[in-house]
Amino acid sequence: MNLINIFVKAIFIENMIFAYFLGMCSYLAVSKTVKTAVGLGAAVIFVLGVTVPVNYLLENFVLKEGALAWLGASYAGIDLSFLSFIMFIAVVAAIVQLVEMVVEKFAPALYGALGIFLPLIAVNCSILGGALFMQERQYSNIAEATSFALGSGVGWFLAIVAIAAIREKIRYSHVPAPLRGLGITFIITGLMGIAFMAFMGIKI
């Protein structure tokens, strides 16, 4: 039950885009058509679902204070948490590279669809943000961390597909020239964010 709670909360209440603005850059840049938005969104779900559990293991068995206790009593007092930024980003970059190669080798069709988006994802804030939130919120086991990661990914997917669909339609509207493109996208995202605030009161 708790897992479903974390999943739903990550999609709606703690939405990566509307509540924390993570991954805004690619959200604004790759949301011109629904097709590419679906591709990038799927890639984000996938990469979040892989990197957050790996970073969770890294955090709990290497970096946290006392995490090295499994090596022996003399290592129990070591606190490596100052290394967490470097380790997390290295893990993300390496896994993205690895995923790219594996997908290219074993699923060429999927690679064709996701291919160009995968390298972009290494520097997508939502991936590193997922790892840092996981660290900050102290999830009690790896299943909770994974469910949080998948929920965040799905929330991001929903947000980018929705804005892409709106942008496709708004091409036919008469937007004031200086507001066209980026400006109106910002304001629409703001309005969508206000709509998403409606979920905030929900206690689950």
Place this chain on the structure above:
Amino acid sequence: MSTEVGTMPEVKEASPLFGKKERLLITDPLNDNNPITVQVLGICSALAITVKMANALVMSISVLFVLVFGNMIISALRNTIPSRIRIIAQLVICAGLVTLVDIMLKAYVYDVSKQVGVYVGLIITNCIIMGRFEAFAMGNKVWPSALDGIGNTLGYAWILVVVAFFRELFGSGTLMGFRVIPESLYATSGGVYFNNNMMILPPMALVLVGIIIWIQRARNAKLIEQA
């Protein structure tokens, strides 16, 4: 600055330290090539930490440090970094600098560091940093790269400060933590004024940046996107 220049072998007499081109590196990102409103880089942090002016300033200073030194390091190493692994090399340099900033913030301004939270870590993936490393520092000498870092951070900072100014003034009635709208005007103490709580909510930051973009493009027709 002059001490840094002395150590650089690349600067010759022919290229003045503050010639026209160098000045353009600083002034261009302030308006026509602004990292946030024109290049669309670094949006995440720009929106999330603008509830208070103090946070916005701390964030700008952190980005200044990381971007200027990162640009200089990348630019100095640009001929030795193999192009296939340059993204990882850039990320590691950036992560090292960000770790320094994070430790400094925790040591000297702990309250702000608590509020800015994960967003300091997210400077690593702040697209401004990677974007400037990739687009400028990989192809330019050390001194222009440092200037480019300063210029882009200033362009980023002014948007942050303007957004934070409006959000803090109308959202909490204070500026930099000092009360600007007097207590006696508030409805709780007999007046008629209410804080606009909407300003504190995250979506208003998006709308404010949208309005800044609108004003900027209305003044400079070159920037208008062709639909």
